[in-house]
Amino acid sequence: MREQDPKDRINNFNEVPYGYDEDEAVTEALRCLQCKNPPCVKGCPAEIDIPRFIKAIRERRFSQANEIIRETNNLPAVCGRVCPQEDQCERLCVLKNKGKAINIGNLERFAADWELKNSFSREDLVQSNKIVRNEKIAVIGSGPAGLTCAADLAKKGYQVTLFEALHKPGGVLTYGIPEFRLPKDIVMEEVKKITSLGVDIKYNYVIGKIKTIEKLRDQGYRAFFIATGAGLPYFMGIPGENFNGVYSANEFLTRVNLMKAYKFPEYDTPITVGENVAVVGAGNVAMDSARCALRLGAQKVSIIYRRTENEMPARKDEIDHAREEGVEFHLLTNPVEIIGDNQGQVKKIVCIKNKLGKLDSSGRPRPVAIEDSQFEMAVDTVIIAVGNGSNPLLLDTINGLNLTSKKNIYADDSGRTNIEDIFAGGDIVTGSATVIAAMGAGKRAAKAIDKFLK
Numbered sequence: 267m268r269e270q271d272p273k274d275r276i277n278n279f280n281e282v283p284y285g286y287d288e289d290e291a292v293t294e295a296l297r298c299l300q301c302k303n304p305p306c307v308k309g310c311p312a313e314i315d316i317p318r319f320i321k322a323i324r325e326r327r328f329s330q331a332n333e334i335i336r337e338t339n340n341l342p343a344v345c346g347r348v349c350p351q352e353d354q355c356e357r358l359c360v361l362k363n364k365g366k367a368i369n370i371g372n373l374e375r376f377a378a379d380w381e382l383k384n385s386f387s388r389e390d391l392v393q394s395n396k397i398v399r400n401e402k403i404a405v406i407g408s409g410p411a412g413l414t415c416a417a418d419l420a421k422k423g424y425q426v427t428l429f430e431a432l433h434k435p436g437g438v439l440t441y442g443i444p445e446f447r448l449p450k451d452i453v454m455e456e457v458k459k460i461t462s463l464g465v466d467i468k469y470n471y472v473i474g475k476i477k478t479i480e481k482l483r484d485q486g487y488r489a490f491f492i493a494t495g496a497g498l499p500y501f502m503g504i505p506g507e508n509f510n511g512v513y514s515a516n517e518f519l520t521r522v523n524l525m526k527a528y529k530f531p532e533y534d535t536p537i538t539v540g541e542n543v544a545v546v547g548a549g550n551v552a553m554d555s556a557r558c559a560l561r562l563g564a565q566k567v568s569i570i571y572r573r574t575e576n577e578m579p580a581r582k583d584e585i586d587h588a589r590e591e592g593v594e595f596h597l598l599t600n601p602v603e604i605i606g607d608n609q610g611q612v613k614k615i616v617c618i619k620n621k622l623g624k625l626d627s628s629g630r631p632r633p634v635a636i637e638d639s640q641f642e643m644a645v646d647t648v649i650i651a652v653g654n655g656s657n658p659l660l661l662d663t664i665n666g667l668n669l670t671s672k673k674n675i676y677a678d679d680s681g682r683t684n685i686e687d688i689f690a691g692g693d694i695v696t697g698s699a700t701v702i703a704a705m706g707a708g709k710r711a712a713k714a715i716d717k718f719l720k
Contacts, residue, residue, distance in 0.1 A: 267372050272590040276560045279445040279528055282587060283372075288326070291376040295324035297361065298368050305358040306370060311706030312339040316355060316370055323373055329384070331377040339374075340417040340460055341410060341705065343382065343452045344439060346375025349702040350581050382455055398423035401488045401719050405429070406473045406660065409437020410701045411692030412493035413460055414708030415715075420463040422716055427487075428467045434524060435467055437495055438693075439701070441524040442516075444554050446561075447584075450523070474660035479688070489687050489715045492675060493708065496654040496693035502546065506604025507650070511540065511612035515547070515555045515651035522558050540646030541565040544615050546601055547651035548573075549698075553584040555649045556593045567593050568643065572600040572620050572633040598622070600633060602640070604648055614642045654698050664688070672697060681711030689715055 268284045269275075275282055286294065298320045306316045314335055322331035335342045351371035359367035401424055405416045408430040416426045434440050436453045461467060473479065479490055499514030501507050518537070526533035539562040545555050548571035556567045569588070571578065574597050578585060589595070596617070603616040619639035622631035656674050661667065668676040668684040674695055681689040691707030693699055 267369070272587075272592070275446065276557075276591050279561055281449055282446050285379055286372055286376040288328070288380075291323050291328075291373060292326060294369055295320045295373060298324070299360055301360055305360065306355040306368075309354040309356075309358040311354070311702050312345065312709065314339050314355075314374070319377060320368065320370070320373055323377060328377060328380045332381040335374060335377055338709070339705070340414050341456050341701075342374050343378035343456055344410070344448065345702060345705070346371050346373075346378055347448050347452070348439075348443060349374075350700055352582065354702065382452070399425070399719075401425065402427065402486050403489045403491070403715060403719075404473075404479075404482050404487045405491045405493065407431075407437060407493035407495060407692075407694075408435040408457075408467060409493055409495050409692060409704060410439060411495075411704035411708040411711075412437065412491065413457065414705040415491045415493065415691065415712045416465045416708075417460045417463055418709055418712035419715060420460075420465045422712070424716075424719075426465045428465055429471045429473050430467055430469050431472045431494075432524065433469050435469070437493075441520040442551065442554070444519070444523060444558050445528075446557070447554065472659065474663045478663045480663075483687075489719060490689065491681070491708075491711050491715065492660065492688065492690040492694055493692045493704070494657060494660055494694050495704075496656055496674075496698050498655045498657045499650070500653045500655060501650055502601065502652060504601060504603055506606060506612075509604055509606035509612045510610050511538070511606075511646055512604060512648045512650065515545075515551045515649050516654060518555055518649050519551070519558065522562070528558070528562060537562065538647070539564050540612075542643075542645045543567045543647040543649065544570055544601075544643060544645045545649045545651055546570050547653075548578040548580055548585075549651065549653075550580045550584055551698075552649075552651035553580045553588045553593075555651050556588055557591060559647070559649070560591055560593065564647070568596055568645075569593055570596045570599050570601060570615075570617060572598065573622065573630060574598060577630045596643075598633065600635065601648075605642075612646055612648055613644070615645050615648055616640060616642050654693070656694050679710065680714040681707060682714055687718070689718075 304317045319331045319334040355370045356367040405412045405428045416428045435457045439453045499516040521527040521537045525535035527535045527537035530536045543559040543564045598620040599617045605614040619636045620633040623634040626632040675690040677690045677695045681691045689711045691711045692704035
């Protein structure tokens with residue numbers, strides 16, 4: 267797919283890939299073998315009929331291609347951009363063994379974008395999904411899991427209310443993923459389609475503070491889906507993390523994305539980014555933070571990661587994009603201290619070199635510190651991107667709910683918890699994971715809630 271030149275894109279927050287035009291999409295779709303028993307479908311958590319929508323594209327039935335996707339996926343424009351297709355549907359594509367898999371994600375994005383550009387009407391879908399059941403369902407959190415579950419339940423005719431703590435919908439899609447990877451206008455358009463199904467969204471509504479689940483039960487809600495994500499940032503516990511200039515990736519990206527700090531003073535939220543920025547971690551969140559820092563004016567941005575590139579959890583595309591844009595990688599390196607000046611401002615980060623040891627519980631080699639290998643890096647901003655946990659605000663108000671050792675909700679594969687009318691899915695259950703994994707959890711929970719209420 268054609269992309270912005272790295273030298274240009276580090277100066278703007280515009281989307282990096284341009285997307286297929288109609289002819290490019292048809293050319294790519296013509297590569298599909300239309301397998302009778304397509305393995306790619308088995309790799310899709312959203313259960314999309316991949317060969318059928320690709321066939322529609324090759325025959326230039328673009329609106330129908332999008333409708334086929336939306337039969338099972340309520341966020342195709344999102345998934346086409348941020349879903350790790352290379353590890354899922356494309357990994358199982360027959361053509362991968364012969365050279366290059368079909369670019370399924372790019373084709374999904376094309377179909378969804380074509381609909382948006384051509385203002386394809388969904389009145390027929392809205393009319394066919396009028397409320398036909400009396401049961402009220404509360405979905406808590408409007409991220410990918412909550413949006414998916416709410417939409418699927420609305421399609422079944424339920425009265426669904428989605429409670430969102432922030433002033434905008436989308437969860438991590440809105441506050442966590444930068445504009446150059448996922449434009450917020452795209453997220454808002456996808457949410458509009460979900461509300462057109464009859465889903466009611468209440469904003470600035472913190473369940474656990476404004477109201478508890480017990481209070482919602484008293485108001486007649488019969489089932490609950492908790493999809494509040496993993497929004498509590500982890501830190502490393504090293505000296506100096508309280509200096510000015512140290513951000514959690516969560517705060518940094520929320521300020522940039524949701525609060526539009528990159529448009530200050532047009533928007534009210536400022537953000538300070540120095541000349542030398544260190545980002546600790548190597549997942550997608552770390553890459554997003556590093557690339558945002560570059561666009562905000564940093565002269566040098568470094569990723570600090572304790573293992574090698576082979577163990578990096580970020581998507582290969584994101585690593586490649588970061589490297590193309592000038593991000594430096596300090597691998598087999600671990601921070602041990604952050605040093606500040608007498609004004610409390612970050613000045614240096616002290617690191618130690620590692621070597622790889624035996625496999626740990628994650629299945630990756632354990633990083634082992636090398637004695638007498640400490641060194642310092644001059645930095646004035648440090649962004650900690652080493653993961654997130656569950657926010658206890660809601661969970662502390664639910665008596666008897668079983669939690670895991672990491673304080674996530676314990677739920678089975680269908681989203682059932684130990685409390686009969688409470689279901690959960692997404693990062694609040696699994697810890698930080700992918701958008702498509704959260705959507706899959708939302709779909710399974712919708713089926714389980716429907717079965718429970720019937």
